[in-house]
Amino acid sequence: MNHHQLNISYSYIVNFYLKRILQVFSSREAVFEWAKAIGRQNGILIVTIRSDKANGIRGRKDKLILGCERGGRYKSESKKSVTCSHKENCPFTLRCVPLSVGEGWKISVRCGTHNHELLDTVTGHSYLGRLNEEERKFVNDMTKYKLAPRFILNALKVRNETNVTIPSQIYKARSTYRSSLRGPYTEMQHLLKLIQQENYVHWTRRRENSDILRDIFWTHPDCIKLLNTFHFVLICDSTYKTNRYRLPLLEIVGVTSTSLTFSVGFAYLEKERQDNFIWAFEKVRMLFKSESLISKVIVTDRDLAMMNAISVVFPTSIHLLCRFHIEKNVGARCKQYVKKDRQEEVMDLWKKIVYSTSVEEYDHHLQQFEILCADIILFVDYVKDSWLTPYKERFVNVWTNRVMHLGNTTSNRVESAHWRLKNMLQTSFGDLCKSWDAVNMMLKNQICIIQSSFQKTIKDVEHGYNSQFFQNLHHCVSRKCMKLIDKQLERVKIVGTNKTECGCSIRTTHGLPCACELAKLQIYGNVIPLDSIHDFWKQLSIAHELEDEESLSDYDFSEELEAMKAYMKKHDIISQRIFKAKVREVVFPHTTSILAPPEKVRTKGAGKKKKEFDTPRDSSYWEYVDASQESAKARQPSQSSQRSARQQSQSSQHSFKTQFPTYIRPYIEDIVDVVADGNCGFRAIAALLVRNSLQISKLGAQGKDKWMSLPDLDYVIATLYNVILVSLSRNLNMTFFPLNKSPSKETFVHSLLAIGFVNENHWVQIKLKSDCPLPPTSQKWKDFCSDTAKSWEVAYAARMKHWKHIDPSFIRSSCISLNED
Numbered sequence: 001m002n003h004h005q006l007n008i009s010y011s012y013i014v015n016f017y018l019k020r021i022l023q024v025f026s027s028r029e030a031v032f033e034w035a036k037a038i039g040r041q042n043g044i045l046i047v048t049i050r051s052d053k054a055n056g057i058r059g060r061k062d063k064l065i066l067g068c069e070r071g072g073r074y075k076s077e078s079k080k081s082v083t084c085s086h087k088e089n090c091p092f093t094l095r096c097v098p099l100s101v102g103e104g105w106k107i108s109v110r111c112g113t114h115n116h117e118l119l120d121t122v123t124g125h126s127y128l129g130r131l132n133e134e135e136r137k138f139v140n141d142m143t144k145y146k147l148a149p150r151f152i153l154n155a156l157k158v159r160n161e162t163n164v165t166i167p168s169q170i171y172k173a174r175s176t177y178r179s180s181l182r183g184p185y186t187e188m189q190h191l192l193k194l195i196q197q198e199n200y201v202h203w204t205r206r207r208e209n210s211d212i213l214r215d216i217f218w219t220h221p222d223c224i225k226l227l228n229t230f231h232f233v234l235i236c237d238s239t240y241k242t243n244r245y246r247l248p249l250l251e252i253v254g255v256t257s258t259s260l261t262f263s264v265g266f267a268y269l270e271k272e273r274q275d276n277f278i279w280a281f282e283k284v285r286m287l288f289k290s291e292s293l294i295s296k297v298i299v300t301d302r303d304l305a306m307m308n309a310i311s312v313v314f315p316t317s318i319h320l321l322c323r324f325h326i327e328k329n330v331g332a333r334c335k336q337y338v339k340k341d342r343q344e345e346v347m348d349l350w351k352k353i354v355y356s357t358s359v360e361e362y363d364h365h366l367q368q369f370e371i372l373c374a375d376i377i378l379f380v381d382y383v384k385d386s387w388l389t390p391y392k393e394r395f396v397n398v399w400t401n402r403v404m405h406l407g408n409t410t411s412n413r414v415e416s417a418h419w420r421l422k423n424m425l426q427t428s429f430g431d432l433c434k435s436w437d438a439v440n441m442m443l444k445n446q447i448c449i450i451q452s453s454f455q456k457t458i459k460d461v462e463h464g465y466n467s468q469f470f471q472n473l474h475h476c477v478s479r480k481c482m483k484l485i486d487k488q489l490e491r492v493k494i495v496g497t498n499k500t501e502c503g504c505s506i507r508t509t510h511g512l513p514c515a516c517e518l519a520k521l522q523i524y525g526n527v528i529p530l531d532s533i534h535d536f537w538k539q540l541s542i543a544h545e546l547e548d549e550e551s552l553s554d555y556d557f558s559e560e561l562e563a564m565k566a567y568m569k570k571h572d573i574i575s576q577r578i579f580k581a582k583v584r585e586v587v588f589p590h591t592t593s594i595l596a597p598p599e600k601v602r603t604k605g606a607g608k609k610k611k612e613f614d615t616p617r618d619s620s621y622w623e624y625v626d627a628s629q630e631s632a633k634a635r636q637p638s639q640s641s642q643r644s645a646r647q648q649s650q651s652s653q654h655s656f657k658t659q660f661p662t663y664i665r666p667y668i669e670d671i672v673d674v675v676a677d678g679n680c681g682f683r684a685i686a687a688l689l690v691r692n693s694l695q696i697s698k699l700g701a702q703g704k705d706k707w708m709s710l711p712d713l714d715y716v717i718a719t720l721y722n723v724i725l726v727s728l729s730r731n732l733n734m735t736f737f738p739l740n741k742s743p744s745k746e747t748f749v750h751s752l753l754a755i756g757f758v759n760e761n762h763w764v765q766i767k768l769k770s771d772c773p774l775p776p777t778s779q780k781w782k783d784f785c786s787d788t789a790k791s792w793e794v795a796y797a798a799r800m801k802h803w804k805h806i807d808p809s810f811i812r813s814s815c816i817s818l819n820e821d
Contacts, residue, residue, distance in 0.1 A: 024104040028064055031096045031105045035066050043118035045069040045127060049093070064096040064105075069127065070116055088116050129165040131156075131173055139170060140177045146424065146441065149174065182433070187596045188213060191433050192589030198440060203283050204594060207270070211595050215276055217283045218436070219265035220443045224287050225542045226262045226450070230254050231288065232404060232536055234264065234295045236306065237411050238272060239418040241428040243435050245597045248272050250280050251421070253414045254295075255406060257537050258453040259480040261413045262446060266439055268432065270597070277309030285313055297405045301325045302391070318403045321394040323354065324410040326387055337379040346373060350383070355397045357503055362398050401505040406536070432596060447542070453478075454540045469522070472530045481537035484512055485528065491515035492522065511536060715739055722751065728766060729757040 025031045032048065039046035050065040068090040093110035119125075131139060135156060142152045149170045156170075157163050182190045195202050195218055202218040233255055238248045248271075252264040265287070267280040288294050298314060300306055301322045310319055330350055338346050349369050356362035366388070373380045393399040400409055424438040461474050465482045473482060488506060495502045495515045502516040511534025513521075521528060530538075564583070568576050585592045714736040718725045725736040754766040 024099065024106060025096075026104060028062070028096070028105060031064060031107060032066065035094060035096075035107070039068075040128065044092075044114070045119075045125065046094070047071075047127075062098050066094040066096060068092040068114060070114075090114050090116060125164060129169050131165060131169065135160075135163075135165075136173060139173045143174045143177055146426065146438070148426075185590060187431050187433060188594045189590045189592055191436055192592055192594075194433065194436060194440075196589050201287070202589075204592075205279065206594060211593050213594050213597050214270045215267060215279055216432070217265060217267040217280055218439075219263075219287065220440075220447075222447050222542060223263055223265065223443065226256065226447075227254060227264050227287055228289045228293055229539050229542060230256050230262070230536065231293045231295055233297045233299065233406050233408050234284075235299045235408060235411055235414045236310075237301060237414040237418070238269075238303070238306075239422075242422065242425055242430075243268070244429045244431060244599050247597065249435075250277070251414055251417055252284060253417050255408060255413065256450055256453070257478040257480065257539050258450070258457060259478070260450050260453055261417055262450060263417060263439075263443060268435075272303070272305055274305045274308045274312075277306050278312055281309055281313040297403055297408070299405070299408055299411055301411055319394060320400060320403075320405060320409060321391055322409075322411040323395045324412060326395055327351070327354070330383060330387065333379060333382050337376050337382075338373070342372075353388075354395065357397055357401065357505070359398055362392075362396060397505075401503075401509055403509070404511055404534075405509055407510065451542065454542075457540055469527055472527050473533065476530060477533055477537045478540065481512065481533060484510060485518070488513065488515045488518055492519045495519070497523070510534070724752045726752065726754040726766075726768070727757070728754065 025034060032046075036046045045068070046066050047069045048064065049067040049071065050063075052060060052063050054060050054062045070086055070088045070090040071092065072087050073089055074087050091111045092114050095108045095110050096105055097108075098105050138156065138159070139152055142155065147155075149167055153165065153167055153170050156165055185193060192202070192204075199221055200218050201221065201224065202216065204216045205214050206212060207214045231254070234252055235254070236250065236252045238250050240246070240248055242249050247268040250267040250269055252266075253261050254264050256262055265280075265284055267283070269276040269280060285294065294314065295317055297320060298310055298317050299320045299322060300310070302325070307319065310317070327350070331347055334343050334346055334350075346369075349365060349372060352365045353362060353369060356365055369383075370380055387395075395409065421438060421442055424442050425435065427434075430438075457478050458475050462479060462482070464486065465474070470482060470485075473485075484506065491502070492515050497516050497519045499516050502514050504514040504516065506512050507514045507517070513528065513532045517532070518528070564579075567579060571579070581591075581593070714725065714727070714734065715738075717723075718736040719738040722738050724738075727734045727736070752768070754768050756764050756766045758764055
């Protein structure tokens with residue numbers, strides 16, 4: 001835009017303002033809003049340059065001077081700064097004063113020209129994009145309810161079409177809002193303040209001799225009521241990537257009579273060790289109203305630390321293992337050990353073992369499994385040693401059907417709870433306050449849904465259960481209960497009143513009438529009695545009274561208060577101050593001295609692109625196996641049905657174990673095959689000697705038995721790397737040549753390595769001179785090294801004197817085998 005065009009634009013704006021000179025405005029604010037709106041329409045931002053009010057002081061009058069935002073000069077022109085200014089000393093000025101006669105304000109144009117180009121668009125303008133009070137309140141509310149910034153911005157533009165706010169301003173407003181919520185408190189003080197405001201029950205503990213947080217446990221009051229109402233089954237599991245400190249989150253859930261999952265409690269633990277789990281489970285045990293309500297069944301995966309902690313804290317509870325995780329782990333091993341065309345048959349037989357309904361059926365299927373996998377002894381041993389022998393009572397039907405687990409034989413419920421929580425979190429880099437906020441919102445939604453399910457059961461009856469047979473159960477038991485009974489009615493046509501064929505497992509696992517019971521009721525024309533339904537299915541409310549008259553005496557703190565007063569009197573002022581601070585932390589949690597754990601910083605790897613929700617879980621073992629199987633299939637699509645040479649070798653190795661007595665097999669961890677050429681015994685010994693010399697238990701300094709020694713590893717090193725190795729020392733100098741081939745003539749100089757043994761305990765590198773004349777006594781060695789082929793023949797003949805009748809090819813094979821490993 002040239003200068004002439006600018007003058008036209010400015011003249012148009014001036015004329016527009018001049019037309020309004022005779023217009024009268026009701027107030028100072030009306031004048032400013034009108035001028036700002038007109039300027040914005042023409043790409044100009046009008047700001048207040050000077051404002052004065054007649055407040056009774058001599059010489060003060062009401063006036064308002066308006067101008068362009070680019071008026072004036074930047075104050076710190078000489079100062080170097082990374083910031084910038086758009087001030088250009090623009091002369092445009094408007095003067096607004098009240099009328100001399102009557103009420104109102106008028107405008108006069110002092111200067112109607114600009115010295116800069118007009119704005120083509122005001123989108124992204126730092127001033128015009130500012131949020132007003134109403135918009136700021138809207139952003140704060142949406143931030144509180146976890147709405148993403150992009151959705152907040154879209155909502156603002158829908159509410160106000162002239163809004164020119166940009167995303168960065170939304171992010172800044174959100175950050176300001178969060179900072180205002182915390183105020184002067186530390187993260188832990190703010191967290192405990194929030195917990196206290198919502199009446200949560202919580203416990204914390206510090207690291208030893210430190211104020212750093214070690215573990216924290218919290219739960220909602222309604223969750224405690226649900227726990228004491230539906231206390232039969234607990235499901236526990238840990239999840240990760242929920243906070244910036246990388247603390248694992250232990251989540252414990254239960255199940256309601258309407259088959260909905262409710263959260264019992266949450267614990268951030270410093271580490272997944274037995275001590276941390278014991279502390280968390282002890283807090284859960286304290287939530288039960290009485291010992292008789294302690295959960296009868298607890299379901300977890302095979303986390304040994306968690307399993308040990310449960311056996312300590314809940315010794316009378318029956319501990320079941322997640323059947324889903326076991327099946328996936330067995331399936332992963334099956335893909336590694338078993339030929340592809342047999343995998344489906346093997347896994348079908350495994351499922352028959354798991355779902356066996358009697359000990360005889362279990363033994364029969366196990367025997368079939370052992371016969372089918374007789375040539376895959378390592379896989380059979382894995383299945384038996386890792387799962388069946390130690391844990392079959394915890395996941396096989398014949399034993400799990402003896403306990404009331406309400407159909408919970410997997411940890412899928414708590415896995416789903418992890419997913420819901422991470423959707424609410426949206427990020428894995430938030431602090432503990434954000435985690436608690438997400439948990440709090442999730443729990444409120446959860447409790448609302450559970451209460452709704454109770455009300456729906458009480459008010460409505462599904463059409464499928466309107467028959468006379470269910471009349472005693474209407475409005476008294478949950479819909480889930482009726483569905484389970486309806487499934488048993490379908491079995492009546494098959495099993496009738498035959499108790500053996502029925503199995504009656506639902507009576508012991510769910511507390512409901514089985515098929516044979518229902519068949520007898522139908523024969524005699526009776527309806528389902530309410531007494532035949534377990535009380536669990538009749539609970540349709542969370543209004544559980546947690547107090548009784550006997551427990552009211554526990555709230556009397558008179559004795560404790562007197563003891564505290566006596567303590568304060570007999571101790572000095574310092575001890576009194578420390579004791580008072582401890583008491584204040586209990587009564588006023590926001591005064592705590594606990595500090596958040598230090599944030600763990602990633603020191604390896606490149607930064608990864610964030611997804612919409614960056615709280616993914618870590619892949620399980622079987623998922624890695626599946627991924628490797630898929631990648632292998634993609635690399636070799638034409639040979640997917642063929643067995644590789646390595647798989648054939650593994651299968652043959654697995655069969656070797658059957659050649660040993662049964663009582664020896666449990667003590668054999670692995671079998672490594674060697675080449676069968678008549679020297680297999682020597683090969684096995686050589687490979688073991690080399691491997692044992694290289695195996696270490698930890699990094700750092702090693703004992704003398706792990707030091708590199710020559711000539712024990714002489715030909716192994718020379719052959720493995722195809723080099724000529726020269727070893728020099730005070731007492732012994734040796735040269736070793738590779739046994740399977742000689743270094744090429746082109747790289748002969750670079751293939752000559754020299755090392756030296758000094759101080760009787762240290763190896764050093766030695767660089768030999770290439771142009772140094774050899775002494776006369778060494779001329780034979782010089783001639784020997786001039787021809788690489790001749791060097792190989794002479795070295796080979798010399799070594800044969802030492803190996804005598806042993807075929808030297810076994811040394812080459814041993815080196816090659818080590819290289820492949």
